[in-house]
Amino acid sequence: MNFIKEFEEKVKNNIEEYNLANKKDKIMVACSGGKDSTATLYLLKKFGYNVEALIIDLLIGDWSDKSLENVKTFCKKYKIKLHVINMRKEFGSSICHIRSSVQSKTKLSDCAICGVIKRWLLNKKARELKAVKLATGHNLDDEVETILMNNFKGNPGLNINLGPKTGIVNSKKFIQRIKPLYFLTNKEIKKYSIAMKFPVMYEPCPCSKAAFRNDVRKFISDMEKQYPKIKINIIENFLRIRDDLRKSYKSDKKLKSCEICNEPSRKNICRRCELIQILK
Ligand code: SF4
Ligand SMILES: [Zn+2]
Known part of the structure; x- marks a missing residue:
């Protein structure tokens, strides 16, 4: 099997094996203009x-302008x-x-900071647009890094939210x-994206200083x-122990609604509103 076919088969198998979506579900793909979200959008379509x-x-100067332009070009071409x-x-x-204010x-x-704002906005907008799933371009490298980061920082409980789909959140407001x-690895996705000639930027976001x-990663x-x-x-190994991890760390508390914005939140005030309060 050639690389493209093999790549696409892997993605298809993941969607089916982990029951990520069915054909009737309205799926909103969170795009950034990069290779991962573009490949996700292309393959789901x-x-x-x-x-x-x-x-x-995000209005990060030329980087955002170019990303937006690429996504517009792509969506026009594939009628999305x-x-x-x-x-x-x-x-x-x-x-x-x-x-900078925060x-x-x-x-x-x-x-x-950016992650909190983006997650809040994407969830809210996806729900308002009546989507039942929010697809992201997270890949194997991203996931391995996050698992290790949580372990290294002594927060293995945070890993319960990871996996091919979020599974423990029980709230109608949470997509x-x-x-x-x-x-799929970063390397494989880059190779696929280049082979498919996707109009994407390979340079990282200029603000990305995640030390x-x-x-x-290194x-x-x-x-x-x-x-x-x-x-x-x-x-x-993570997927093998994930259910046990979820049982050990699962909080009985259901998601609440943020007292300020009414969006889903683990605490009385959501992270986004905490940040906004800092600004005041
Ligand atoms: S890399 Fe850039 S866009 Fe991504 S979370 Fe960081 S600041 Fe935001
Ligand atoms: Zn809030």
Whole structure:
């Protein structure tokens, strides 16, 4: 089997084996203009799923402009409905402005702040657009890094939310996340994206200074030279113990509604609203 066929088969098998979606589900794909989310969108469409695309214009200068342009070109070519969320319209300012204001009062990293805002917006918009699944471009490398980061930081309980689809959250307001590229590596996706000539940017976001994640990535890549199957071994082991992990760490508490924005939250006030309060 050639590389493209093999790649696509792997994604298809993951969707079917983990029952990520069915053909009737409306799936919103969270796009960034990068290779992972573009491949996710392309393959879900190719396999006949009911997909639409959602992108947040983060207003990170030329990088955001180019990303948005790429997603628009792609969606036009493949006749996919695209929804654009504009940060200024939603939050009154760019993500860069929000980040620097929050960072003048806390030690939170760029990606931690941006991640909270993006998750909140994507969930809310996907729900408003009546999607029942939110597909992301997370791949095997992302997942291995997160599993190790949580373990290294002494927070293995955070791993219960990982896997090809989110599984423990019980709330009508929370849109289930699915990861069709779960078993594909960064390298494989890049090779696929180049072969498919997707209009994407391969440069990382200019704000991405995730020092800890970069250290963990380097650690894995060094180990991989000696133990080539390390990534898939970590994932397979994680999936084997995930149910037990979920039983051990599962909180009985159901998701609440944030007292300020009414969005799903584990605490009385959601993380996004906590950040907004810091700004005041
Ligand atoms: S790399 Fe970090 S700052 Fe850039 S878009 Fe992603 S989460 Fe946001
Ligand atoms: Zn809130």
